[in-house]
Amino acid sequence: MEKSHKGENIMENTMIILPIIALRGITILPNMIVHFDVSRTKSVNALEKAMITDQKVFLVTQKDGEGDDPSFDDLYKMGTIAIVKQLIKLPNNIIRVLIEGKQRGELIKFTEEDTALIGEIQIIEDTDTSDLDDITKEAMMRIVKELLSRYNLVNPKVNQDTVKLLKEAKTIDELLDQIGVHIPIDFEEKQHLWEAIDLSARYEQLTRIL
Numbered sequence: 001m002e003k004s005h006k007g008e009n010i011m012e013n014t015m016i017i018l019p020i021i022a023l024r025g026i027t028i029l030p031n032m033i034v035h036f037d038v039s040r041t042k043s044v045n046a047l048e049k050a051m052i053t054d055q056k057v058f059l060v061t062q063k064d065g066e067g068d069d070p071s072f073d074d075l076y077k078m079g080t081i082a083i084v085k086q087l088i089k090l091p092n093n094i095i096r097v098l099i100e101g102k103q104r105g106e107l108i109k110f111t112e113e114d115t116a117l118i119g120e121i122q123i124i125e126d127t128d129t130s131d132l133d134d135i136t137k138e139a140m141m142r143i144v145k146e147l148l149s150r151y152n153l154v155n156p157k158v159n160q161d162t163v164k165l166l167k168e169a170k171t172i173d174e175l176l177d178q179i180g181v182h183i184p185i186d187f188e189e190k191q192h193l194w195e196a197i198d199l200s201a202r203y204e205q206l207t208r209i210l
Contacts, residue, residue, distance in 0.1 A: 018058040019046035020117040024065035027190040032101040032181050039094045045116035055084045058121050078195045081105045137172045147210040157184045176202050
C-alpha cells in the first residue's frame with residue numbers, strides 16, 4: 001500500500017511533539033531524500049501515527065546500532081525533522097519508507113505512547129552567519145571547493161556529476177550541508193558534522209574530513 005506526501009510545511013514553532021524513528025547505522029540530514037526499511041514495532045507505530053496526522057517524524061540515530069530497544073541515553077540528541085513522502089508495506093511487517101529530511105531538531109525527551117516513541121523536539125533554526133563578512137565567506141567557499149576537488153581525485157566514489165552539482169552551491173551554508181549529504185562518510189562522522197550548528201565549527205569539521 002502506498003501513501004503520498006500531502007505537501008505540508010514544517011511548522012515554525014520552537015518546540016514540537018513528533019513520533020520518533022531511531023535509526024541504526026545511518027544519519028539523515030535536511031535535503032536528503034532516501035528510502036529505508038522499518039521493521040521494529042515502535043518505529044512502525046511511529047510511522048502510522050505520522051500518517052494519520054501531518055506526516056512529520058523525527059529521525060535520530062542510535063549510538064549503538066545493535067540495540068533493539070534504545071533508551072534516551074542510547075540516542076544522539078541532534079536529529080532531523082522529516083516528512084514521510086511514501087510508504088510501501090512489505091511482507092513480514094516491514095515498511096519501506098521514502099523520507100525527505102527538512103530541518104535540524106534536538107531531542108529534549110521522549111515518552112512511550114501506544115508502543116511508539118513520542119518526542120519533544122526543539123527546532124534548530126538555520127545558523128546565523130551575520131558575524132562573518134562576505135569576503136570571509138567567499139574565501140571559505142573557495143577553500144572548500146578546492147578541497148572537494150582534491151578529495152574527488154583520491155575518492156572516486158563521488159561521481160563527477162555530484163561534484164559539479166556541489167560546486168554550484170551559492171552560499172557556504174548550502175555548500176557545507178550538501179557536501180555532508182553527498183560525500184561517502186560513515187554515520188558517526190556525519191553525526192559530528194550534523195551537531196556542529198555554528199557555521200565556523202561546521203566548516204572546520206568538514207575541512208578536516210576532506
